Amino acid sequence: MKKPHKPIPSPRDLKGTIRRQPVVFAVYLVLRLIVLGTLVSSIIRGEYESAFICLLVLALFMLPFFIQQNFGIELPSTLEIIILLFIFAAEILGELECYFITYPHWDSMLHTTTGFLCAATGFALIDILNRNSRIKFELSPIYVALAAFCFSMTVGVLWEFFEFGMDRLFHMDMQKDTVVQSITSVMLDPTNSNIPVTIDDIHSVAVNGQDLGFDGYLDIGLYDTMADLFVNFIGAAVFSTIGYFYIKHRGKGRLARAFIPTITESENAAEELPDTEETPDTPEET
Numbered sequence: 001m002k003k004p005h006k007p008i009p010s011p012r013d014l015k016g017t018i019r020r021q022p023v024v025f026a027v028y029l030v031l032r033l034i035v036l037g038t039l040v041s042s043i044i045r046g047e048y049e050s051a052f053i054c055l056l057v058l059a060l061f062m063l064p065f066f067i068q069q070n071f072g073i074e075l076p077s078t079l080e081i082i083i084l085l086f087i088f089a090a091e092i093l094g095e096l097e098c099y100f101i102t103y104p105h106w107d108s109m110l111h112t113t114t115g116f117l118c119a120a121t122g123f124a125l126i127d128i129l130n131r132n133s134r135i136k137f138e139l140s141p142i143y144v145a146l147a148a149f150c151f152s153m154t155v156g157v158l159w160e161f162f163e164f165g166m167d168r169l170f171h172m173d174m175q176k177d178t179v180v181q182s183i184t185s186v187m188l189d190p191t192n193s194n195i196p197v198t199i200d201d202i203h204s205v206a207v208n209g210q211d212l213g214f215d216g217y218l219d220i221g222l223y224d225t226m227a228d229l230f231v232n233f234i235g236a237a238v239f240s241t242i243g244y245f246y247i248k249h250r251g252k253g254r255l256a257r258a259f260i261p262t263i264t265e266s267e268n269a270a271e272e273l274p275d276t277e278e279t280p281d282t283p284e285e286t
Contacts, residue, residue, distance in 0.1 A: 021077050021080070023077060023081070024077050024080045024081055024084075027081050027084055027085070028061060028084055031061065031084055031085075031088050032058065032061060034088075034092070035054050035057050035058055035061075035088070035092060036054075036058075038050070038054050038092060038096065039051055039054035039055065039058075042054060042096075050096050053091055053092075053095060053096060054092075054096075056091065057087055057088065057091045057092060060087045060091075061084060061087065063083075064080045064083055064084070068264075072263055072264045073124075073128075073261045073262070073263060073264065074261060074262050074263070074264045075261050076257065076258050076259060076260065076261070076262075077258075078258035078259060079117075079120065079258065079259045079260075079261065082113070082117065082259075083117065086110065086113055086114075086117065089106075089110060090110050093106075094106060094107070094110065100176065107176065107224070107227075107228070108227055108228070108231045109231075111156070111227075111228045111231045111232050111235070112231040112232070112234055112235040113235060114155075114156065114159075114232060114235065115152050115153075115156060115231065115232035115233065115234065115235025115236040115239075116152075116235035116236070116238060116239045116259075117235075118151060118152035118155045118156070118232075118235075118236065119148045119149060119151065119152035119235065119236040119238075119239035119240050119243070120148075120239050120243075120259045120260060120261075121151070121152075121261075122147065122148040122149075122150075122151025122152055123144065123145070123147075123148035123151075123239065123240070123243040123260060124260050124261040124262070125151075126139065126144050126147050126148060126151075127144060127243075127247065127260070128262075128263055130144060141244050141245075141247035141248045142244060144243065144244075144247055145240040145241070145243050145244035145247075146240070148236070148239065148240050148243055149236045149237060149240040152232065152235070152236035152239070152240075153229075153232065153233065153236055156228070156229055156232035156233075156236075157229070159228075160175075160225050160228060160229065162174075163175045163221075163225075164221070164225075167221065175220070175221030175224050175225055176221070176224040177218050177219060177220055177221060177224070178218075178219045178222075178223035178224060179214045179215065179216040179217070179218060179219070180202070180216050180217050180219050180223070181200070181201060181202050181203070181215075181216040181217070182198065182199065182200045182201070182202065182217075183198070183199055183202065183217050183219075184196050184197065184198040184199075185197065202216050202217045203215055203216065205217050205218060239259065242255060242256045242259070243256060243260070246260065
């Protein structure tokens with residue numbers, strides 16, 4: 001028997017989603033109105049780069065609904081709200097409202113959340129494969145948790161590659177700089193003997209004869225990258241631990257269920273249908 005084609009998403013599907021997740025829709029509606037207001041304000045002021053970011057955010061807001069309708073995956077309300085708030089916090093507050101500069105730990109908070117969400121995504125993908133009767137793929141809880149952790153860390157590393165590339169190719173500053181009062185480098189060794197030399201108590205740095213005005217040396221991105229990967233590690237480790245106990249005690253982890261996407265009931269029912277080939281009717285012998 002052939003599997004039925006998935007229906008094309010319709011307004012009725014959207015209404016059903018709203019009825020099932022009213023809190024998610026309320027959060028989505030409030031954030032969307034704020035972004036629309038920011039979009040109009042940016043266009044009036046002629047800030048077209050900010051307007052483009054607003055359009056990007058509006059498109060990203062539709063991503064959870066798109067995933068649920070086209071891939072047969074149900075996102076828990078808690079996870080969906082966190083995704084919406086994360087997009088808003090990163091792009092609108094972080095980029096447009098300069099929260100990355102105003103609040104030094106804003107970036108670390110977002111990277112911790114990224115590690116957590118990416119671990120949840122990797123965990124869900126592996127767990128769905130692990131439970132699929134059509135795929136001969138079985139992993140113990142510890143291996144599923146480890147794979148989810150590695151998936152999250154890989155995404156974090158790839159993002160740092162992206163930031164480095166944008167900084168070098170387009171002269172941006174995605175890898176935020178840090179002012180430090182001490183540096184150590186073998187390049188400072190006058191004998192060229194590969195001996196690390198340390199300079200302490202740095203309170204001013206001049207470039208081409210001009211004092212930069214910082215109370216220390218300007219590190220270009222290294223500290224930021226390491227801090228981002230470290231908090232990503234924390235977020236990934238926390239969720240991987242939660243996911244381990246979720247699988248080990250299947251169905252008893254209320255905290256884990258709030259963050260782990262699952263296959264919708266219709267998809268499960270379709271997978272359980274036996275694959276039988278239709279045979280033509282043979283005429284009865286007389």
